[in-house]
Each structure stands twice: as C-alpha cells, then as structure tokens.
Amino acid sequence: MKRLHAILAVVGLALGLSGTVLAEQTEPSQTLFINVNVFDGVNEKLIRNANVLVEGNLIKTVSAKPLNVPGAAVIDGKGGTLMPGFIENHAHLMLPGPSLPAMEAGATWEDLAIHGTQMAEMYLMQGFTTVRDAGGANAGLRRAIDSGSILGPRFYPSAAFLGTRGGHADFANYTSPPGEDTNFGRLNLAQEVDSVADMHKFGRNNFRMGATQLKYMQSGGVVSAFDPWQLLAGSPEEIEAAVQVANEYGSYVMAHSYRKEAIITALEAGVKSIEHGFAFDCDIAELMKEKGAYITTNLTAFDPGLLDIPAVKNVPASLAKAKSASATFAGYVDNMKRCPAKRGFHTDCVGSVAACNIQIAYEKHLNNSFFGPYASLVAMTSVGGEIAAMTGDFMNPYLDGKLGVIEEGAYADILILDGNPLEDFSVVGSGDKWFDAEPRPDSPETIRLIMKDGVIYKNTLAP
Ligand SMILES: [Zn+2]
Structure with a gap:
C-alpha cells in the first residue's frame, strides 16, 4: 500500500493535479472529514454537519458528533456535500472509434491501450470511482489501474461482446464469411456466437480473459450495419446458456435488450x-422486481437532437430506424416514473475522450431533467453498487466493502461537492449541451475532492 501511495504521488505530480494530497502515512492511514453534509447514496435526507473517518481503504465512522482522532489527517469540507463516488454502469473504455468499421480495419493493441488509459483517467477525474465496461475491455486495463500504474476507477470489464451473426456484435466486413477470423475477434472485443456450444466456449473464454460478468447482444441498433433495432437475437436456450456460464463463475449476464x-x-x-431497455413498462417493472433484476439506460437515446447527428441524418436507413425507435420508446420516462425500477447510470459513449467527457456530463443532466436530483443521485451511487455486487464472490475484484454508499465498513470512495446537489444538481458536473457543447474541463471545479480506496486523487479544499 505504501508503494502504491508513492507511485500515485509521482503520477499526481506529473499530472499537476492541483492540491493533491498523497502523503505517505504509517498503516493504517486515517483521514477525518469534518464540516460536511453527507448524502449516503440511499436516503434523501442529508446527515447535517457530519464527521466521516476513513481508515485505510474503508469508512470507519460516520457521525453527527465530533470525533477525536489524534494522528488523523483532517480535511475541512467547508459545509460541502460528502457523497459516494459516482458509478458508471455502461461504458466502453476500449472502443476508440472513429467508427466500428475503421476499428475492424485498423485498430491495434496500442490504440486500445492508449485510449483505455486516457478514458480511465478522465472517468476518475469526473468523479467516477467505479466503472462497469459493457463490452470490449479484458483484464489488462483493470490490472494497470489496480496496481497503481495508471489512474482510473475500479473497473468491471465484460471482455468480448457476445452476439449472433448479423447481430449487434457482428463488426465483420460486409463480404466476410460466417466464422471468419476478425480483428474484433483477435482482440477479444467481440465474438460471434450462434449456438449453445458457442455460448459455452466464448462465455468461458471471456471469464478467462478477465471478464467480471458477461454481455450479450440480444437486440440490434440504430446506426449499426446489419441489425434492425427490433432484432430478437438468440434463442431462450442460448441466453440460458450465457446465464449458466456466468453462474458457473458466480456472476451474471447483462443483455442489450x-x-x-x-x-x-x-x-x-x-x-x-x-x-x-427502451420498451420498459409496468409489466417489465413487475417482472424485474420478481427476478431481482436491474435496468440501466442511456437517456441520451431520448434526445430529439439525435435525429440531427450526421451518422443518423445522412444515412436514410439509420434515419428511418431512429424515427421508428423513438416512436416506440416514447413511453420510457413516464413508465419509469409510474413504476420505478432499480435503474443505474449509463452513458454508453464510443469515441474520443473529449466527446465522452461531454456525453457523460449531458447524461447526468438528462437524469436530473427526467427524474429529478434524488433519483439521479441514487442511480449514480447505491444502485450502481448493488449491480457491482452481483459479480459475486469469485469474480468481484473488490470484496473488502460495499460500493456506492457512505456507511461504516463501505469502501472509502468519496466525493466532496460544493453545495447541495439535491438543490442544485449542476454541482455534480452536469452539462446541458451535447453536440454543440464546448470542451469540458479535466475535472469539474465543483467536485472539490475525489478519493478512491482511501487515496486522494484531487483536493482543492484549502488545508
Ligand atoms: Zn454499449
């Protein structure tokens, strides 16, 4: 742990992170946050004027009474809001773009590694202390983050997308015959699975390659080449086979549906x-509850501006798909308000780091404008923590404490924000523009402190 702190101190200096506190401390290090109001990730009511003690990588005490801890590093939160680090449930850190055909034609290990490294650092500095990758990332990025050699959030990769021939995970060239080796296949970004046997083989291979859960492409897409969004890929037996393989590893399946x-x-x-889950309705809410399931949705899909982006507007087939999709999915927001389900935060950006930074901020903004600040904060914290926990005891790399909550025994993944996000949601670093937005800062000014695993990565609160 000492070595990790030392490495991070060097990295912090190299990146010029302002006010970063990365002091070497004797084990276990203690940090005492005073003068903060706590949003615990679950309850709407803040714990006013609280004190939070972190010991090592865990939260030791949360108290409304003063705590006397000689030897602890004291950080005055100046009346700001202390809350769990954000959790992203659906990212693609290893898909640099500029398009899927371009990646099939020319992406190399280096392109992926460099992009993934930059994306991981961007996510952490935007306040995300945990990210689930929804396809394309294997074990290497997580190893690099967890060993301290690069900066990034806790990371739950899904390894290759699994999907049928002609489905949403088929990125092969147009004339490429079924089963032919592809660049996406060699890099284990995507694999073609057309039978129960394929599902067994490639599902198990994904866990071997570092997946913490499996990702199956059941429906199609709007801008993709071969697949209608209405696609119903995979027989029940094939999907059950994915679930069976995941269960062998004590984990679960996420499905693009x-x-x-x-x-x-x-x-x-x-x-x-x-x-x-765009067709979400009250029947689905009921079944989800019965099955103990979660939904994560990229709300940018409901943005009317989507019909104006060049990849949609200039391709008649995509424009027609987008229009029929928006008509079908129009009920989502109202249905979610009428029959709330456990919903996690989901950005789903593929492309440059700068563009994803903007899209994340806009996704935060849409959460608040559709569902209000409290439901948005819960989606960005405790629900994400529950989803991460479904990874189970064998494959979950982070088993010391809970994620997404501020409570005794939870991981010390902590933000301090200026003001109260329940009153002014913009302090979470949201942005109300997407396609015509200005580039965003490396880290929002209103996020004054970022701690992951008990280590501080940003601190602009004066000592
Ligand atoms: Zn995705």
Whole structure:
C-alpha cells in the first residue's frame, strides 16, 4: 500500500493535479472529514454537519458528533456535500472509434491501450470511482489501474461482446464469411456466437480473459450495419446458456435488450441487468422486481437532437430506424416514473475522450431533467453498487466493502461537492449541451475532492 501511495504521488505530480494530497502515512492511514453534509447514496435526507473517518481503504465512522482522532489527517469540507463516488454502469473504455468499421480495419493493441488509459483517467477525474465496461475491455486495463500504474476507477470489464451473426456484435466486413477470423475477434472485443456450444466456449473464454460478468447482444441498433433495432437475437436456450456460464463463475449476464419481447425473454432466462431497455413498462417493472433484476439506460437515446447527428441524418436507413425507435420508446420516462425500477447510470459513449467527457456530463443532466436530483443521485451511487455486487464472490475484484454508499465498513470512495446537489444538481458536473457543447474541463471545479480506496486523487479544499 505504501508503494502504491508513492507511485500515485509521482503520477499526481506529473499530472499537476492541483492540491493533491498523497502523503505517505504509517498503516493504517486515517483521514477525518469534518464540516460536511453527507448524502449516503440511499436516503434523501442529508446527515447535517457530519464527521466521516476513513481508515485505510474503508469508512470507519460516520457521525453527527465530533470525533477525536489524534494522528488523523483532517480535511475541512467547508459545509460541502460528502457523497459516494459516482458509478458508471455502461461504458466502453476500449472502443476508440472513429467508427466500428475503421476499428475492424485498423485498430491495434496500442490504440486500445492508449485510449483505455486516457478514458480511465478522465472517468476518475469526473468523479467516477467505479466503472462497469459493457463490452470490449479484458483484464489488462483493470490490472494497470489496480496496481497503481495508471489512474482510473475500479473497473468491471465484460471482455468480448457476445452476439449472433448479423447481430449487434457482428463488426465483420460486409463480404466476410460466417466464422471468419476478425480483428474484433483477435482482440477479444467481440465474438460471434450462434449456438449453445458457442455460448459455452466464448462465455468461458471471456471469464478467462478477465471478464467480471458477461454481455450479450440480444437486440440490434440504430446506426449499426446489419441489425434492425427490433432484432430478437438468440434463442431462450442460448441466453440460458450465457446465464449458466456466468453462474458457473458466480456472476451474471447483462443483455442489450430493446423490445418488450426481448426484455421479457432475457429476464425469464435469468439475465440480471437489462441494458438500454427502451420498451420498459409496468409489466417489465413487475417482472424485474420478481427476478431481482436491474435496468440501466442511456437517456441520451431520448434526445430529439439525435435525429440531427450526421451518422443518423445522412444515412436514410439509420434515419428511418431512429424515427421508428423513438416512436416506440416514447413511453420510457413516464413508465419509469409510474413504476420505478432499480435503474443505474449509463452513458454508453464510443469515441474520443473529449466527446465522452461531454456525453457523460449531458447524461447526468438528462437524469436530473427526467427524474429529478434524488433519483439521479441514487442511480449514480447505491444502485450502481448493488449491480457491482452481483459479480459475486469469485469474480468481484473488490470484496473488502460495499460500493456506492457512505456507511461504516463501505469502501472509502468519496466525493466532496460544493453545495447541495439535491438543490442544485449542476454541482455534480452536469452539462446541458451535447453536440454543440464546448470542451469540458479535466475535472469539474465543483467536485472539490475525489478519493478512491482511501487515496486522494484531487483536493482543492484549502488545508
Ligand atoms: Zn454499449
């Protein structure tokens, strides 16, 4: 641990992180936060004028009474809000773009590693202390982050997307015959699975390559080449085979599912995390509750501006798909308000670090404008922690404490924000523009402190 602190101190200096506190301390190090109001990730009511003691990488005490801890480093939160680090449930840190065909034609290990490194650092400095990768990342990025050699959040990779020929994980060239070796396959970014046997083989290979859960592409997409968004890929037996393999590892399956038929089939097969889930309604909410399942949705999909982006507007087939999709998915927000389900935060950005930084900020903004600050904060913290915990005891790399909450025994993944995000949500670093937004700062000014695993990565609160 000492060595990690030393490495991080060097990295922090090299990056010029202002006010970063990375002092070497005798084990276990203690940090006492005073003069903060605590949002614990679950309850709307803040714990006013609280004190939070961190010991090592865990939260030791949360108290409204003063704590006397000789030897602890004291940080005055100046009346700001102390809350759990944000959790992203659906990112793609290893898909640099500029497009899927370009990556199939020319992406190398180096392109992925450099992009992943930059994305990981960007996510951490935006306040995300945990990120689940929804396809394309194997074990290496997590190893680099967890060993302290690069900066980044806790990381839950899914390894290769699993999907059928012609489905949403098929990035092969147009004339490429079925089963032919692809660049995406060699890099284990995506694998073609067309049978129960394929699902067994490539599902197990994903865990071997460092996946903490499996990702299955059940529905299609709007801007992708071969697949209608309405696609119902995979027989119930194939999806059950994915669930069976995940269960062998004590873990779960996340499924890219749009239509109601797809979502119901997935839930009945034992899928625990519905991705996108645009056709969400009250029947689905009921079934999710019965099955103990979660949904994560990129709310940018409901943005009317989507019909104006060049990849949609200039391709008649994509524009037609986008229009029919928006008509079908129009009920999502109202249904979620009427029949709330366990919903996690989901950005789903593929592309440059600068563009993803903007998209994350806009996704935060849409959460607040559709569902208000409290539901948004819960989605960004404790629900994400529950999803991470489904990884189970064998594959979860982070088993010392809970994620996404401020409570005794939880991981010390902590932010301090200026002001109260329940009153002014913008302090979380949201942005109300997407395509025509200005570039965003490396880290929002209103996020004054970022701690992950008991280590401080940013601190602009004066000593
Ligand atoms: Zn995705």
